[in-house]
Amino acid sequence: MKNRKEYFNASAATWDQRYQNRELTDFIGQLVSTFNLKPGQKVLDVGTGTGILIPYLLKAVGPTGHVMAVDYAEKMVEICKAKYASVPNVSLGIQRAENLDFPPESFDAVTCFGLFPHLENKEAALKQLNRVLKPGGKLIIAHALSSEEIKAHHRTVSVVAHDVLPDKAEMKRLLKQAGFTGIQITDEPGRYVCLSSKP
Numbered sequence: 001m002k003n004r005k006e007y008f009n010a011s012a013a014t015w016d017q018r019y020q021n022r023e024l025t026d027f028i029g030q031l032v033s034t035f036n037l038k039p040g041q042k043v044l045d046v047g048t049g050t051g052i053l054i055p056y057l058l059k060a061v062g063p064t065g066h067v068m069a070v071d072y073a074e075k076m077v078e079i080c081k082a083k084y085a086s087v088p089n090v091s092l093g094i095q096r097a098e099n100l101d102f103p104p105e106s107f108d109a110v111t112c113f114g115l116f117p118h119l120e121n122k123e124a125a126l127k128q129l130n131r132v133l134k135p136g137g138k139l140i141i142a143h144a145l146s147s148e149e150i151k152a153h154h155r156t157v158s159v160v161a162h163d164v165l166p167d168k169a170e171m172k173r174l175l176k177q178a179g180f181t182g183i184q185i186t187d188e189p190g191r192y193v194c195l196s197s198k199p
């Protein structure tokens with residue numbers, strides 16, 4: 001496998017098999033409920049993959065809210081579209097986090113679930129995420145693993161073997177540099193959540 005995008009495209013067809021575990025999906029539902037999203041909000045899910053987070057985000061924002069979900073891997077988006085293209089308040093697109101095609105201040109919240117370690121240019125991506133958030137908007141970076149567990153998990157796949165979460169100090173530096181404040185990081189077995197907001 002030459003690069004990450006090829007790896008994710010090649011993984012798309014079987015990606016949902018990872019979530020055939022009730023304990024994991026219940027955990028994700030519980031995790032999203034802690035994001036404090038509100039009915040009527042517009043949420044951008046970046047690196048959505050096959051859209052595993054979409055039903056939970058929809059539940060949080062309700063029928064008056066909207067979920068925009070993007071990924072750079074076309075095959076992931078294809079599968080996501082087969083599941084969610086007909087849902088009225090969901091939109092899907094092929095986009096790269098480092099170069100988002102949305103007007104400034106479009107979203108109340110941005111979620112990155114399982115994405116952050118894979119970003120090739122974290123500075124550029126964070127700058128884009130900040131740009132598309134409304135003032136007061138929230139950035140939620142989350143994983144169903146701790147940073148150490150992610151490291152061990154990725155080590156088994158050569159193309160993503162070096163994809164790790166920055167340590168807390170570096171994460172804070174990157175977020176501050178991109179214009180985020182109120183940074184809170186929880187890193188514990190089975191959960192990584194980094195919350196911050198655009199002033």
Ligand SMILES: C[S@@+](CC[C@H](N)C(=O)[O-])C[C@H]1O[C@@H](n2cnc3c(N)ncnc32)[C@H](O)[C@@H]1O
Pocket residue numbers: 004005008009046047048049050051052053070071072073076095096097098113114115118119120
């Ligand atoms: C580990 S998967 C997580 C997918 C999904 N959020 C989930 O938890 O099932 C990471 C996803 O991020 C996407 N991705 C990686 N780098 C990206 C980038 N720079 N821009 C957009 N998507 C990206 C990959 O194609 C992949 O679908």
